[in-house]
Amino acid sequence: MIKVLVPVVFSEFSLNALTFGMSLAEKVQAEITILHCLPIIETKEDLVSTKEVSEFGVDSFQFPTKMNEEEIIEKLQLLTQQKVDSLREVQKNNILIKYRVEYGYPEDVIPNVCAENRCDVVIMGTKTKNETLKELLGNVTNDVIHKVTVPVLAIPAHSTIDLTQIGKMLFLTEFKEQDYFSMDRLIRILAAFDTEIHAIHFCRKQEDDQDINRMEQFKLYCESTYRNHKILFRNFTGEEFITTLEKYVTENGIDILAMTHKKRNILQRLFKTEKTKKMLFHTDIPLLVFHS
Numbered sequence: 001m002i003k004v005l006v007p008v009v010f011s012e013f014s015l016n017a018l019t020f021g022m023s024l025a026e027k028v029q030a031e032i033t034i035l036h037c038l039p040i041i042e043t044k045e046d047l048v049s050t051k052e053v054s055e056f057g058v059d060s061f062q063f064p065t066k067m068n069e070e071e072i073i074e075k076l077q078l079l080t081q082q083k084v085d086s087l088r089e090v091q092k093n094n095i096l097i098k099y100r101v102e103y104g105y106p107e108d109v110i111p112n113v114c115a116e117n118r119c120d121v122v123i124m125g126t127k128t129k130n131e132t133l134k135e136l137l138g139n140v141t142n143d144v145i146h147k148v149t150v151p152v153l154a155i156p157a158h159s160t161i162d163l164t165q166i167g168k169m170l171f172l173t174e175f176k177e178q179d180y181f182s183m184d185r186l187i188r189i190l191a192a193f194d195t196e197i198h199a200i201h202f203c204r205k206q207e208d209d210q211d212i213n214r215m216e217q218f219k220l221y222c223e224s225t226y227r228n229h230k231i232l233f234r235n236f237t238g239e240e241f242i243t244t245l246e247k248y249v250t251e252n253g254i255d256i257l258a259m260t261h262k263k264r265n266i267l268q269r270l271f272k273t274e275k276t277k278k279m280l281f282h283t284d285i286p287l288l289v290f291h292s
Contacts, residue, residue: 001029002120002189007110008034010075013157017125020155020286022083024123025095027192034083034099035113036076037106038069073101107143114148121189123153145261145289151185153256154287166190168252169288170198172245172259175214180221182260182290187226197231198252202244207235249285258288 006021008014021032080099087095102109114122124141145152171186173179186197199218203211212235219233238244249257 001031003117004030004032005110005114005117005119005122006032006034007106007122007124008036008076008079010079011125013125013155015125016157016159017123017153017155018079018083020153020159021123022086022095026091029094031096031098032083033113033117033119034076034080034097035110036072036099036101037109038072038101038103039105040103076101106140107147110140110144111147114150119150121151121153122148123155126154126156145291149291151189151291152289154289156286159286166193166195166255168196168198168254169256169258170200170249170252170254172257173199173201173218174260175201175218176260178260178290179218182258183222184225185290186258186288187229190229195229197229198248198254199231199233200248201235202241203235203237204239204241206237211235254285256286256288258290260290 002025004021004025006014006018008018018034024030025032076099080097084097087097100113102113110122113119122144124144126141141152141154145154169186169190171183173183183199190197199222201211201215215233215235219231222231222233236244236248238247248254
C-alpha cells in the first residue's frame with residue numbers, strides 16, 4: 001500500500017491535486033490523507049497578519065481565522081465523505097481516505113506529517129496557467145520540495161492529465177548517483193502503469209564522448225535492472241534548455257516531467273533568467289520532483 005498526502009485549501013488548484021491523488025490510487029492499494037493547515041493565532045497581531053495573507057495572496061495557501069475554524073473542519077469532513085462516497089465498489093477495498101487538521105504553516109506541517117505517516121508521495125496543487133515558474137510551483141510547494149525526503153508531484157491548476165493512463169514520462173538525468181535512486185523510485189511508483197519513460201540528458205552544445213559514455217552506462221544499468229519497463233535513452237542538444245525541452249515534450253506527447261532536486265541542478269537553473277520562467281505553461285504538465 002502506498003501512502004499519499006494531499007494538502008488542500010479548498011481552492012481550484014488544491015482540489016485538482018486531490019483528483020489526481022484519487023486517480024493515482026485507482027491502480028494500487030492506497031491510503032490518501034487529506035491535510036488542511038490552520039494557523040496558530042495567539043494575538044491580535046497574528047490575526048491581522050493572517051487576514052493580510054488571505055486578502056492579498058502573499059502565499060499559495062489562504063489561512064482561515066479562528067472564527068471559522070469549525071466551519072473549515074466541517075467542510076473538510078464533507079469533502080472527505082464525498083470522496084469516499086465517490087469510490088466504486090471495487091475501489092473501496094483498495095483505497096482508504098481520511099482527513100487530518102493540523103495547526104501551523106503548511107511548509108512546516110507538511111514535512112512533519114509526511115515523516116510521521118511515512119508517506120510515499122506528496123501531491124500538491126499549484127497555481128494557474130501562464131504564471132511564472134516560481135509562482136507555478138508556489139512558495140509553499142517549493143519549500144516542501146526542499147524539506148521532504150519523498151517525491152513531490154506538483155499539479156498545475158488546469159492540468160487534465162489522466163493519472164490512470166500515464167502514457168509517457170520524461171525523466172531528466174545528469175547521471176548523478178541520486179538519479180539512479182530516483183529512477184528506482186520512479187519505477188516503483190509506475191509499477192502498475194504501462195508507461196514509456198524517456199530518460200533524457202540535455203547537452204548545451206554537441207554531445208561529447210563523456211555524454212555518450214555516461215548515457216550508455218545509465219542505459220545498461222536500467223535495461224538490466226528494469227527489464228519489464230520500456231525506457232528510451234537520449235542525449236538531446238539545443239542552444240536554450242527550456243525551448244529545447246518544451247519542443248521535446250510537445251513532439252513526444254509527454255504527460256509528466258520528472259527530475260531529481262539537488263543543489264545547483266536543472267531545477268535551480270530554471271529560475272536564472274526571465275526566459276526560463278516560461279517553462280511548461282502551455283502544456284500544464286505535472287512535475288514530479290525526487291529528493292536527493
